[in-house]
Amino acid sequence: MIEFKHVTKRYMSKTALRDANLKLDQGKIIGLVGLNGAGKSTAMKLIAGLVTPTKGSIEIDGEKVTRRIASKVSYLSELDEYYAFYTVQQTIDFFATQFKDFNKQKAEEIRAYMNLDTNTKVKHLSKGNRGRLKIILTLSREVPVLLMDEPLSGLDPLVRDSIVKGLITFVDTEKQTVLLSTHQIMEVEMILDEVLAIKDGEIVDHRNVEDLRYDEQQGILEWMSAIYE
Numbered sequence: 001m002i003e004f005k006h007v008t009k010r011y012m013s014k015t016a017l018r019d020a021n022l023k024l025d026q027g028k029i030i031g032l033v034g035l036n037g038a039g040k041s042t043a044m045k046l047i048a049g050l051v052t053p054t055k056g057s058i059e060i061d062g063e064k065v066t067r068r069i070a071s072k073v074s075y076l077s078e079l080d081e082y083y084a085f086y087t088v089q090q091t092i093d094f095f096a097t098q099f100k101d102f103n104k105q106k107a108e109e110i111r112a113y114m115n116l117d118t119n120t121k122v123k124h125l126s127k128g129n130r131g132r133l134k135i136i137l138t139l140s141r142e143v144p145v146l147l148m149d150e151p152l153s154g155l156d157p158l159v160r161d162s163i164v165k166g167l168i169t170f171v172d173t174e175k176q177t178v179l180l181s182t183h184q185i186m187e188v189e190m191i192l193d194e195v196l197a198i199k200d201g202e203i204v205d206h207r208n209v210e211d212l213r214y215d216e217q218q219g220i221l222e223w224m225s226a227i228y229e
């Protein structure tokens, strides 16, 4: 379980997240929504231990998040320029040497599923194929928490579809919690268990998608409109 306890994050005078309290259960796929600058990336970086809270604390399965939490969290915001001259296969092989929990066989399965050529250099990949490679690298780690910051952003519908299908196929929904931020909520609606809304640095709502649908007869879009309009 991921738990935020009174978490505030300030960058100089800007408060990116304000007194956030949150519990995210194991085995859920959670969509994180919010307008530009709402604090979504900040929330993810806090979970990944890449930034530290100004106030409060975050725990994963009872362990306080610090920089060492990388062993429990798979998070890849951007594919580093560092990999530009590597081929797809070399990048996968490199990740396998960096993370003990990296499952090379799974990486190969996802790569084949996504139809990504092994010999193409990263610098020659299209944006869509870079997106696919990021998904392969993120999902191949056998860790309890997978964080995906805008995995569908700027990609064409076919690539978005293959990424969404890849998520349902390759995430271990018994053991892994997935938090993904997106502006394309409709395209991931069918795979989400929960939705979380951030507005101006505050967590304003956290719902179970089925409860929204059956108890309140609302789709995610209607729920979002009520929050953001």
Ligand SMILES: Nc1ncnc2c1ncn2[C@@H]1O[C@H](COP(=O)(O)OP(=O)(O)OP(=O)(O)O)[C@@H](O)[C@H]1O
Pocket (backbone or CB within 6 Å): 011, 012, 014, 015, 016, 034, 035, 036, 037, 038, 039, 040, 041, 042, 043
């Ligand atoms: N390193 C930083 N230094 C200063 N301000 C920052 C820094 N990172 C983020 N911010 C500010 O904190 C606020 C929240 O940013 P964040 O990137 O978390 O939002 P977001 O919801 O992910 O936005 P987007 O949808 O545009 O990616 C914004 O006002 C942003 O300008």
